[in-house]
Amino acid sequence: xxxxxxxxxxxxxxxxxxxxxxxxxxxxxxxxxxxxxxxxxxxxxxxxxxxxxxxxxxxxxxxxxxxxxxxxxxxxxxxxxxxxxxxxxxxxxxxxxxxxxxxxxxxxxxxxxxxxxxxx
Amino acid sequence: xxxxxxxxxxxxxxxxxxxxxxxxxxxxxxxxxxxxxxxxxxxxxxxxxxxxxxxxxxxxxxxxxxxxxxxxxxxxxxxxxxxxxxxxxxxxxxxxxxxxxxxxxxxxxxxxxxxxxxxxxxxxxxxxxxxxxx
Numbered sequence: 001x002x003x004x005x006x007x008x009x010x011x012x013x014x015x016x017x018x019x020x021x022x023x024x025x026x027x028x029x030x031x032x033x034x035x036x037x038x039x040x041x042x043x044x045x046x047x048x049x050x051x052x053x054x055x056x057x058x059x060x061x062x063x064x065x066x067x068x069x070x071x072x073x074x075x076x077x078x079x080x081x082x083x084x085x086x087x088x089x090x091x092x093x094x095x096x097x098x099x100x101x102x103x104x105x106x107x108x109x110x111x112x113x114x115x116x117x118x119x120x
Numbered sequence: 121x122x123x124x125x126x127x128x129x130x131x132x133x134x135x136x137x138x139x140x141x142x143x144x145x146x147x148x149x150x151x152x153x154x155x156x157x158x159x160x161x162x163x164x165x166x167x168x169x170x171x172x173x174x175x176x177x178x179x180x181x182x183x184x185x186x187x188x189x190x191x192x193x194x195x196x197x198x199x200x201x202x203x204x205x206x207x208x209x210x211x212x213x214x215x216x217x218x219x220x221x222x223x224x225x226x227x228x229x230x231x232x233x234x235x236x237x238x239x240x241x242x243x244x245x246x247x248x249x250x251x252x253x254x
Contacts, residue, residue: 019141021133021134021136021137022136023133023134052144052158052161053144053158053161053162053165054162055140055162055165055166055169056224056227057169083155084154084155084158085158087155087158087159088155088158088162088231089162091227091230092166092227092228092230093213093226093227093230094227
């Protein structure tokens with residue numbers, strides 16, 4: 001499954017669809033990291049608004065994406081976790097600890113811009 | 121109330137997606153809230169994931185049930201895999217033998233209202249969970 005990845009200046013915006021299989025998620029992880037390297041991106045927004053289930057594998061994959069991208073010297077922010085999905089994730093014990101999250105795309109962008117303002 | 125059982129054969133990661141879609145659809149049909157429908161779908165995803173990870177194949181069945189004064193969903197995840205030798209350990213947070221799991225069963229128990237497990241080493245595992253409509 002192709003994930004739409006949008007380049008926005010030094011940031012990338014990846015939009016995850018609903019109903020992703022484990023194989024899809026692994027492809028997304030690989031594809032996203034390749035793009036970060038290719039574009040020398042400094043920040044990545046992963047938009048999960050469409051995901052209606054976030055099980056242990058999906059949560060773990062998202063966390064890994066953020067950690068891998070951090071090792072590249074870039075930052076990741078996960079945006080759009082639905083309230084009922086957040087509720088289920090906490091019951092499941094998956095809290096995405098150490099990963100930045102924001103309400104939506106706009107707030108995610110604001111987070112990254114604020115973060116890089118201090119470096120420039 | 122929808123009659124009959126819905127059977128979903130679990131052989132691959134694609135079947136995990138299919139099983140949880142069917143669970144969510146049944147929950148919606150029975151009038152579950154968005155949160156509870158998401159809990160059911162997430163629990164099914166974890167149970168189906170355990171089947172693929174530990175037994176490779178098995179089955180998820182979904183069924184609407186009526187209690188004395190309420191409606192609910194029963195999910196049965198069964199396989200003929202290696203079974204669980206120490207169920208107590210498998211129900212503790214953080215325990216995993218597949219290297220990819222560890223939060224599955226305790227998480228499923230928290231997401232659902234009722235939880236039963238029957239497992240015999242070498243014979244397989246059956247997990248039965250229920251969620252009642254609030």
